[in-house]
Amino acid sequence: MFRTQRARCSAQRRRGAALVEAAIVLPIFFLAILAMVEFGRAMMVGQLVTNAAREGARRAILYGSDGEEVRTHVTEFLQNAADIDPEHVDMTITVRPGPDRTGSPPEDLADSASGDRVTVRVVVPWDQAGWGTLRWLGGKSFRGQATMRHE
Numbered sequence: 086m087f088r089t090q091r092a093r094c095s096a097q098r099r100r101g102a103a104l105v106e107a108a109i110v111l112p113i114f115f116l117a118i119l120a121m122v123e124f125g126r127a128m129m130v131g132q133l134v135t136n137a138a139r140e141g142a143r144r145a146i147l148y149g150s151d152g153e154e155v156r157t158h159v160t161e162f163l164q165n166a167a168d169i170d171p172e173h174v175d176m177t178i179t180v181r182p183g184p185d186r187t188g189s190p191p192e193d194l195a196d197s198a199s200g201d202r203v204t205v206r207v208v209v210p211w212d213q214a215g216w217g218t219l220r221w222l223g224g225k226s227f228r229g230q231a232t233m234r235h236e
Contacts, residue, residue, distance in 0.1 A: 130214040138229035141205035146233045173213040179204045201235040
């Protein structure tokens with residue numbers, strides 16, 4: 086009889102322990118889940134920016150393409166894939182002369198010739214690409230770059 090009375094008394098003292106433990110563990114658990122989702126989003130957007138640079142380089146090496154056409158293609162790709170506003174996409178196109186080029190180096194994409202190397206760099210700020218649940222990547226940017234030879 087002494088033992089059952091002692092067990093009941095012990096159970097009454099531990100009655101709120103599970104509630105206190107849940108109040109401590111659940112916020113940490115949900116923060117970890119949100120961090121995993123945000124990190125996954127960051128990896129996805131980083132890959133999409135790299136893919137956008139590659140798509141831009143593929144468009145830029147075609148004969149007769151110009152910088153505005155490439156910019157439109159890259160911004161549409163990012164807007165459709167990750168809902169990134171085109172005005173926040175920073176893109177630069179540089180053309181370096183190829184090994185067989187004779188004459189003056191190319192000024193821009195319209196002056197490029199077969200064999201020239203075309204590099205497309207795309208930069209998207211995290212503030213425009215993230216969902217904003219956590220601010221641990223605030224102020225950072227995603228960068229993608231692709232280089233291809235002009236056809």
